[in-house]
Amino acid sequence: MQELFARSEQTLERARRVVQDSGVISCWAAVGARVELVGSMRTGLMLHHLDIDMHVYTSDCSIAESFGAMASLAGDSRIQRVEYVNLLEAEDHCLEWHAWYKDTQGAIWQLDMIHMSETSPFAGYFERVADAVRNALTPETRRAILEIRHAFRDDAEVKGIQVYQAVLRDGIRGPGEFQRWQDEHAVQGIIDWMP
Structure with missing residues (x-):
């Protein structure tokens, strides 16, 4: 069991390095966005899946600003691929981005970025869920x-x-x-x- 705990901690540390090295938070900050980690990275329960979930907030969910941030991120040669889905008319009212990043060990990480307005009904919700899970x-x-x-x-x-x-x-x-x-x-x- 200690092996799983150790692996989880190692994966979390690698994820922190990916967030830092990729500059993903800075790319979004440059367009006035605030980035919050959600999911297993925030709960501390990462293990095998090399994915990092983020919610990105701006005052309005501008497609142009979203593409601007992603153009900056995609300028890093370690970004292998980017996908975009416009879900502004869907339940979540967001722009969904996925980027695949090759870390210094050659592993591919999926960066999932959900861009939404600060006034979205889901704004802050998944952060509260992750915090509640971690605290429980x-x-x-x-x-x-x-x-x-x-x-x-x-x-x-x-x-x-x-x-x-x-x-x-x-x-x-x-x-x-x-x-x-x-x-x-x-x-x-x-x-x-x-x-």
Whole structure:
């Protein structure tokens, strides 16, 4: 078990270096944006998936400013690919960006950036969820979450928030229990659970 804890800490440290080395926060700050880490990096529960989730806030969600920040980020030769989705008319009212960054060890990290207005109904929500998850963790629940995430590391359908919900709300403690739990809890859209 200590091995999973150590791996989680190593992945978190590597993620911090990627955020620093990529300059992603500076690229967004240059267009007046504020960047907040969300997801497993904020909860401290990173393990195998090399992805960093960020919410980016501006007073309005300007497509031109969003492209400006991403043009700056994409100017780094370590950025391998960039994808963009306009979801301003969708439930989340955002611009979604994904960039793949090659770190100094040659590993590819996915930077997920959700650009939204400060007045979005989701503004700050996922930060509060991540903070609540982190604050609810005990050594036992952290171990259970990391074991489940390790067991399902190749299953892209398993979302971190599902694992947190199963462990923290419903007392699930192992991969087999989680599989049964997941079969009974189909996911539709945005999960709005918070511990």
